[in-house]
Amino acid sequence: MKLEQNATHNFPKESHSMSNVVVKLIVLTLALFLMQGLAQAQQSKVLQVLYVIPKGQTAKPDANQAIAAIMAIIQRHYHQQLGVTFALKNPLVTTVNSPQDTAGAIDWNNHVNLIKTTLAHDYLVNQNVVFAILEGTVGDAGGSWNTVKMTGNFWNEAYQAYKTNPATLPSKLHGWSHELGHAFGLLHTSDAKTCFANQKVDLGNLPSLIMQKSNDLGSVYNYPFLPQEKKLLLDPTYYPMCRPFLSESAAGSKPRPHASEHLKHPLPAAARSITFSNQAGYVAKMVVVYFVMQNAGGTQVPIAKALQTPSIPVGQSKTLEIPRDNAKGMPISVVIEGIGTTKGKVLETTVPEGFNGNLCFKSWGTIFNAQGGPCQ
Numbered sequence: 001m002k003l004e005q006n007a008t009h010n011f012p013k014e015s016h017s018m019s020n021v022v023v024k025l026i027v028l029t030l031a032l033f034l035m036q037g038l039a040q041a042q043q044s045k046v047l048q049v050l051y052v053i054p055k056g057q058t059a060k061p062d063a064n065q066a067i068a069a070i071m072a073i074i075q076r077h078y079h080q081q082l083g084v085t086f087a088l089k090n091p092l093v094t095t096v097n098s099p100q101d102t103a104g105a106i107d108w109n110n111h112v113n114l115i116k117t118t119l120a121h122d123y124l125v126n127q128n129v130v131f132a133i134l135e136g137t138v139g140d141a142g143g144s145w146n147t148v149k150m151t152g153n154f155w156n157e158a159y160q161a162y163k164t165n166p167a168t169l170p171s172k173l174h175g176w177s178h179e180l181g182h183a184f185g186l187l188h189t190s191d192a193k194t195c196f197a198n199q200k201v202d203l204g205n206l207p208s209l210i211m212q213k214s215n216d217l218g219s220v221y222n223y224p225f226l227p228q229e230k231k232l233l234l235d236p237t238y239y240p241m242c243r244p245f246l247s248e249s250a251a252g253s254k255p256r257p258h259a260s261e262h263l264k265h266p267l268p269a270a271a272r273s274i275t276f277s278n279q280a281g282y283v284a285k286m287v288v289v290y291f292v293m294q295n296a297g298g299t300q301v302p303i304a305k306a307l308q309t310p311s312i313p314v315g316q317s318k319t320l321e322i323p324r325d326n327a328k329g330m331p332i333s334v335v336i337e338g339i340g341t342t343k344g345k346v347l348e349t350t351v352p353e354g355f356n357g358n359l360c361f362k363s364w365g366t367i368f369n370a371q372g373g374p375c376q
């Protein structure tokens, strides 16, 4: 599949004029600008997704969950390569109906204009990276100017993998990390090699890379950046001429923020969960109680919060995601209740408040001899 960065296109330069304004108004305006500037400076740049539905197309039912799974992998890939990564916006996905059909939507100008009109504040003021996914489109994906245009063939393949066998999802995502590299300003590595050669730097023989796929290496995690490409992403002063895709071609257009303004975050802690598996001859449910610190009359006090599964019959399991903002040093209690059993509570135990990953507990036995414990 061919992957090309986009040719740049001209956009009319915006002009601002201010005339015949009383002095008071000028002062007020300046003050507002200053306050906006301060607010902007404190705001962290994030990556967000625009899910574009062209005319005649339909959004996929589990698009948001699939996109979250995809972006978590790309985020982890960049972290594995760079030791830092980008942050994801919450909520991550904005879905928009495009006035264009699929043929119109994949035009680069239309792609960028849709971002500028739909996400004006996010893209132009907050300076976020916008990763657009164009439902139902065919053709080349692209990336430039802190935006990605991801086309339907890449999206369909990733969505299918997510739905049918999520373990294979990382092997479908080379193009996603690649286009994001363009969005952060990177060239194809063979072009970068030419650029560096002009600066008397030899990039050497090129293996199969994020920005230059030669052999299929399977999982996206197997594709590296060259050391020089890492430096292009992390050091704004390092050969800026060899990462040209941050500026629109229009004369005087302001370059987008350097990648290092986005790539400065640790990997967020993965979600954690507790699974309940009912293997008993009775209906049962699991209740998990944890504590969060809340302000009560000026003092922080622990408040109990409960989560529970539905009552489920034999052979079923349910998983509860456990939040991470719980009170330190206060264990999380796990109770399995066997409905109609003589014992009632078939398991009462605790798990450490800081546990990671997935824990599993099960119930078994009969209503007269109900049992509970960890899954094997």
Ligand SMILES: [Zn+2]
Binding pocket: 003, 004, 005, 178, 182, 188
């Ligand atoms: Zn490319």
